[in-house]
Amino acid sequence: MSLKLAIVGGGSTYTPELIDGFARLRDTLPIAELVLVDPAAERLELIGGLARRIFAKQGHPARVTTTGDVDAGVADADAVLLQLRVGGQAARNEDETWPLECGCVGQETTGAGGLAKALRTVPVVLDIAEKVRRANPDAWIIDFTNPVGIVTRALLDAGHKAVGLCNVAIGFQRKFAAHLGVAPELVRLDHVGLNHLTWERGVTVLPEPGAAAGREVLPELLAGFGTEIAEDLHLPLPVIRRLGVVPSYYLRYFYQHDEVVQELLTKGSRAAEVAAIERELLDLYADPALDTKPELLGRRGGAFYSEAAVQLLAALLGTGGGAYGVQVVNTRNNGVLPFLPPEAVIEVPATVDQRGITALPQSRPLEPLYRGLVAAVTSYEELALEAALKGGRERVFDALLAHPLVGQLDLADQLTDRLLAHNEQYLRRL
Template sequence: MTVKVAVIGGGSTYTPELADGFGRLADRLNVDELVLHDIDSTRLEPVAAVCGRILRRHGWTGTLTSTTDLVKALEGAHFVLVQLRVGGQEARLRDETLPLAHGRIGQETTGAGGFGKAMRTVPVVLDLAEQVGWHAAPGAWIIDFTNPTGIVTQALLDGGHRAIGLCNVAIHLRHRAADLLGVDADRLEMEHVGLNHLTWERSAVVDGVDRMPELLGEHGEKLAEYLEFPLELLRELGAIPSRYLRYYYLTEHMLARQQAGHLRAREVQKIESELLELYRDPTLDTKPPQLLNRGGRYYSDAAVALIASLHDGRGDVQAVNVRNNGALPGLDDDAVIEVQARIDRDGAHPLPQRALPAEMLGLVQQMKQYERLTVQAARTRDRRTALLALMANPLVREYDPARGILDALPITTKL
């Protein structure tokens, strides 16, 4: 059977990382046709060119095409990988700055910034999913890498679409922990649990032995430096939190940092400009080192492994966003969570999880209700629902900031 993969948002500076994975891991997943789609041809052209050179260097024998025609990209596709940024980096900068005027965290996937991104993104991705149903191959899978991944995946599954959410945080952290322990990452099994960008690693098992105490003890200082967390907090938690949990555990510190002008959006704009210029070099046929600064490390490994398991049914275990279906106590079966799941041709099957302690479960439950309200607001464009969603988010909470942020959001459809 031939395999066609369509990448929607193919003009992303992440895409050469993805192309490298398809070329490097072709023995596991032999893609016959790779189509890069983007509405911005000025980005798509240099990105597609460097992807072609990277694939040729790996000896890849498939067909690479690029197009601004969505129907052409989707026709007959077996896997549709979605990596959109609706509104571009300017919208991200707005997401990170607008909440600051109301004394709240500005961040592209959490808090009010993540809400703004979800309100723009969910309707676009749902429209795209309808197009997938009309034009892609029967039973095509939608792989969502678009942030906020948990909310977008919840919307897709609630809409009846065949979708799985993917994030590179879990695989990145596994490799970092493996390096600290001095073992191959394939030997390390981490208990990754929570919601997208709201997760903890609760164990780190190598050859049947949980080495989490060693990570938090002997390697605690290095781990704390990487995560930008106080070492004492890591040891109190007894787990490794996602770096995104800084916004919840260290809210005042992170807010002050942003108010002082430290905004990731501005860094990314500079990195993207540099990358696009590098991609225009006709001699470049490898991933430039600057791509690591963009934040998509191991994205290709995660994406290729997921698509390969969905294709061949091998049953690999991977951290994905999937329906709970009873795996994590304390949440509804239809809630989308991010946990280790076994992947086969029928999809992702979440592995049973230990119950979360009260302090973790309470935050997860609150955030899941925020996510559900946000999906509803994005689909209905109902102002009251949008306001309640912002008030349900622990990084916004209060009525006045929520109302002020909502009034200032440049959302096309009036709420």
């Protein structure tokens, strides 16, 4: 089987990470043609040239093409990956700045900044998805565009063949495997929650690839490597050990909100740091001698994104030989977490194959300590999606009022005004 893939947002500085994975794992995912789609022509040519050199160095035979035309790019594609950022790093910098004026965390996927990104992004993604559907209704849409949970819910609600992907779970899998000295494919996670709101409630080491049973090692990890895990998460070790779980990094915005706000006021936005890294990366990508992903790309974020994408695509398109039958993805709840609506999108292990995606049952009910936050954020995400689809200042206000990090009338009002003012060029209909 030979495949055609399209990457919408192919001019992203992330893309060489993905290209590197495609090149190294070509036997798992036999790509014949890769199309990079992006309106930024100059960046696209830089990334396209580097992609061709990486493939050539690895002996990959795929043809790499570039275009600014979405319709042309997705035509006849077996799968389309979405990794776009409406407004670029400039909009992200604002998302991470103006909420701080109200004493709220500034972050691109969490809180008011995350809502702003969702409002800008959902209509654009749905327009792209309609073009994919017209070109090939059987094509899978893989969403890596944040906020992944809200965007995936929008795609599924519109009837698209879509799934959300995040690199948090595979990042934990790889780190835990390194701590334990085992192969990553032997590590299974009891990963539960919403995108960027998850906990590892268990870690199992399988006796061999594909085996159904194994030994639980989370207590061992916390006892032997708790300090390293806590430092990675920037959370206090005693709290992690008392909880007996490993929260995602993003839980810090909820568990230590005020402390994070003070840090951000002091050190500035992550967006400014990323923008500087991107400028350096683009200079590197312009070097015609460069034929590998540069080490600097590791500071850009998105670690193991390529491996996660290859595994997901291989399972969905039937090229993985059944090796990737269980993966952590963003998909419909459908009763897995019974306290949430069936149409909610959750991030959990799921069976993945050519027939589709089904979230796996949980080993035990989600504890009240986590259940309440998951329910509250799910309600916020539903309201955020309604605001993105229907517009109206009142809907934006309602979503902010429902968010656990806002939840106050005056604060929601102030944040609504700032959100709309800073995003006027993208949200005129709101």
